Amino acid sequence: EAQVTQNPRYLITVTGKKLTVTCSQNMNHEYMSWYRQDPGLGLRQIYYSMNVEVTDKGDVPEGYKVSRKEKRNFPLILESPSPNQTSLYFCASSPRLAGVETQYFGPGTRLLVL
Amino acid sequence: KQEVTQIPAALSVPEGENLVLNCSFTDSAIYNLQWFRQDPGKGLTSLLLIQSSQREQTSGRLNASLDKSSGRSTLYIAASQPGDSATYLCAVLLHPNSGGYQKVTFGTGTKLQVIP
Numbered sequence: 001e002a003q004v005t006q007n008p009r010y011l012i013t014v015t016g017k018k019l020t021v022t023c024s025q026n027m028n029h030e031y032m033s034w035y036r037q038d039p040g041l042g043l044r045q046i047y048y049s050m051n052v053e054v055t056d057k058g059d060v061p062e063g064y065k066v067s068r069k070e071k072r073n074f075p076l077i078l079e080s081p082s083p084n085q086t087s088l089y090f091c092a093s094s095p096r097l098a099g100v101e102t103q104y105f106g107p108g109t110r111l112l113v114l
Numbered sequence: 115k116q117e118v119t120q121i122p123a124a125l126s127v128p129e130g131e132n133l134v135l136n137c138s139f140t141d142s143a144i145y146n147l148q149w150f151r152q153d154p155g156k157g158l159t160s161l162l163l164i165q166s167s168q169r170e171q172t173s174g175r176l177n178a179s180l181d182k183s184s185g186r187s188t189l190y191i192a193a194s195q196p197g198d199s200a201t202y203l204c205a206v207l208l209h210p211n212s213g214g215y216q217k218v219t220f221g222t223g224t225k226l227q228v229i230p
Contacts, residue, residue: 005156033218043117043158043203043221058217090157103218104149105157 002027004106006091012112013081021076021109023091031094032074033058033103034066038085043090049074050096081113118142118206120221128229131194137204145207149178152201152223161202162189173220176212179184194228201225 003080004025013019025032035058045058062083063085065077074093078085091106117140127133137147146165150158153197162171162178164187177190187204201223208217 035220040222043205043220045218048217059219092158102160102163103152103158105159107157108155 002104004091004093004104006089006106006109008109009107010110012114015082015112016080016103018082019078019111021078021089021091021111023074023106024072025065025074025075025091025093025104026072027093027095028071029104030071030096031092031103032068033092033094034074035090035092036060036085037041037090037108046076046089081111083113085111086113087111087112116144116206116208116219117137117219118204118219120202120204120224122224124225124227126227126229129192129194129196132190132220133194133226134190135189135196135201135202135226137189139185139187139219141206141208142182142185143208145164146181147187147207148202148205148221149176149187151167152203154200159205185205191226194226196228196230197230199226202207 007022030051033044034046037043044060046064047066049055052068052071055066089109092103094103117183119138132211149161152158164180174190186187203223205218205220
C-alpha cells in the first residue's frame with residue numbers, strides 16, 4: 001500500500017531534549033515536506049526537499065533541522081525543543097510538486113513540549 | 115508573501131443542501147491550487163487539484179473553480195451528506211518565477227458539519 005508513515009504519532013517531551021520525528025514514504029517520490037499545524041494558523045511549511053541531499057527552508061524553519069540522505073526518508077530534528085514547538089506535525093510527499101501530482105500526507109505527529 | 119484565507123471558518127448545513135466553500139489568495143502568480151479534506155485526528159486527503167491554466171475540476175459531487183485574476187477559488191459540494199463533515203483546506207503553490215517555487219501556502223480551513 002502506498003503510504004507516508006510518521007513516528008512517533010504522539011510525543012511528550014521536555015524543553016531542551018533533542019528529538020527526531022521520522023518520515024518515510026514507499027512511493028519513490030522525489031519531493032518531501034514537513035508542515036506544522038496550529039489552531040488559527042493553519043498548516044505552515046517548515047522545510048522541504050526536492051530530492052536526496054537537496055533541502056530548503058519553508059516559512060517557519062527556525063528551531064528545526066532536516067536531512068535527506070535517502071529518497072524514502074525525511075526526518076525532522078528538533079535539537080532543543082521549546083514549548084512554542086508544541087504542535088501537530090505532518091510529513092508529505094509527491095512525485096514532484098509542480099505538476100498534476102498531489103501531495104500525500106502522513107497521519108501526523110502530535111508533539112507536546114513541557 | 116502569499117496569504118491564503120478561507121471564509122467562513124465553520125459552516126453547518128442540513129443534509130442534502132448544496133454548499134460553497136471559499137478560498138482567497140493574495141498573490142495571483144500561482145502554479146496550482148489544491149483542495150484537501152482533513153478528518154479529526156487524521157492527515158490530509160487530496161480532493162481536487164487545479165492547474166493555473168484551468169478554470170475548474172470536477173470529481174463526483176465536488177467541483178472546484180479557480181479565478182486567478184481575482185485570487186479566488188471555490189469548492190462546490192452537491193447534495194451534502196453527513197460523511198462530508200470534515201475540515202476543508204485549500205493550498206496554493208507559487209509559480210517558479212515568483213521565487214517561492216516549491217513552497218506551499220495553506221489556508222486556515224473551513225470546518226464543515228452536515229447535519230442528518
